[in-house]
Amino acid sequence: MMKTPAHKPVLIQLFEEHFGSQPDSISEIPMSGSDRVYFRLSNEKHKAIGTFNQNIAENNSFYYFTDLFRKHEINVPEIYKTGKDRRYYLQQDLGTVTLFDELNREGFSDQVKEYYRLSLEQLAKLQWIAGREADYNQCFGVKQFDEKAIKNDFLYFKYYFADLQKIVYDRTEISDEIDEISKDLGRIQPKMLMYRDFQSRNIMLFEGKVYFIDYQGCMQGPPQYDVASLLWQAKAQLPQKWKDELLNAYIHSLNTLPMAKIDEMYLRKGYSQFVMLRLIQVLGAYGFRGLFERRPHFISSIAPALQNLETFLNDNPQIPSYPKIRGLLEKLSSKEIRASFDFPKADEHTKLKVVINSFSYKKGIPKDHSEHGGGFVFDCRGILNPGRIDQYKKQSGKDIAVKEYLQNETRMGQFLENVYNMVDIVVEDYMARGFDSLSVNFGCTGGQHRSVYAAEQLRKHLMDKYRLQSEVHHTNEKNWVQ
Structure with missing residues (x-):
């Protein structure tokens, strides 16, 4: 970057x-x-x-x-x-409201279901009509979701999620079954234009219509995979009745398109197989982005993804038909594993108020005016200072250039990972015990770059992981270099 x-x-x-x-x-x-x-x-x-x-x-x-x-x-x-x-x-600016936002705001309403239906109707046209004309040499990276690509998804899941959990399984036998199941899934036809990441965060609602974004990963592949991606999105947790009705709506849309009639039974059978594969791929992605890169949004998505996996396995006792893979999936979706990723979420009953301050050590540490006092003070002066570089002097930790410098040229990421580990312990305890206040302070020389960036990142972390709103004050803002 x-x-x-x-x-x-x-x-x-x-x-x-x-x-x-x-x-x-x-x-x-x-x-x-x-x-x-x-x-x-x-x-x-x-x-x-x-x-x-x-x-x-x-x-x-x-x-x-x-x-x-x-x-x-x-x-x-x-x-x-x-x-x-x-x-x-x-x-084009399509606004700020995604289908996922609307689902969170309105719940499982008739209007939200209609947006899902419209999305699948547009998807059918994308896959089967635009897909007939697509030049797959224009695909970025992988051009076809074939046996090799499917095996890569399984290995991604194995290395970045399964192998990181404290469970015992025979890795050699699993590898052999991954080879076989990848061959089986790679043979499933037809292969049309596949969106690859068709989920409600990539669907914008604009002027009463649904719009698609982030389709850079399109490739030739099984159309059922996209339907599975939307209906089984981890954080959406759509009711089973909705999934059934929307799958029927998708198939109805196919029957209205100017093309040969599809084999509905074969399509449905393939759909179940690709639901399983999508659930595995998602866990691999959440493992990499969350457990390796420590991005809070992805960490908080693991528990609902595992819940999805358990639901699917319970409803489909014959899928996957490979015993070692199925045994591994059953272990991973157990209550014990899920509990390790099931973080508390703030709601209307949450009392905890987190106040985050950035400050300059020249002015002193901000006082905590809450009833009980206490909290954290983190010294950011051990991180390289962007304020010493001419092009950043008049910017702050909220500006993109400074953020990129701190992310790419310093140990700020490592510093914040340790901050999150400490603060999270207290936040979870305080939420459970009904405490009402916690202060977190970040200090640096001028209170303009490093401390400001750290404060803003902690606010985002608490919202992504716990849905917890925070108050952020940049206490030395009036003295920033302009």
């Missing part, structure tokens, strides 16, 4: 070239599971999402599939303009 503050000027130039006017505001959009960097740019008349991605091959795939999908009237964002080096692009 670029380690200079060059993103904004390039995106502002693209905005001006396309709209004929400069944006009045430009703000970073929080990153999720990718290394792409997003900004929201706007003025009184226009708005857009600016994107930077160092991987040009991935961008080219996104550009190609965007054109293909829009040709077939599939709802995806319009790409307004791309930079000359193809690392930057400006695309």
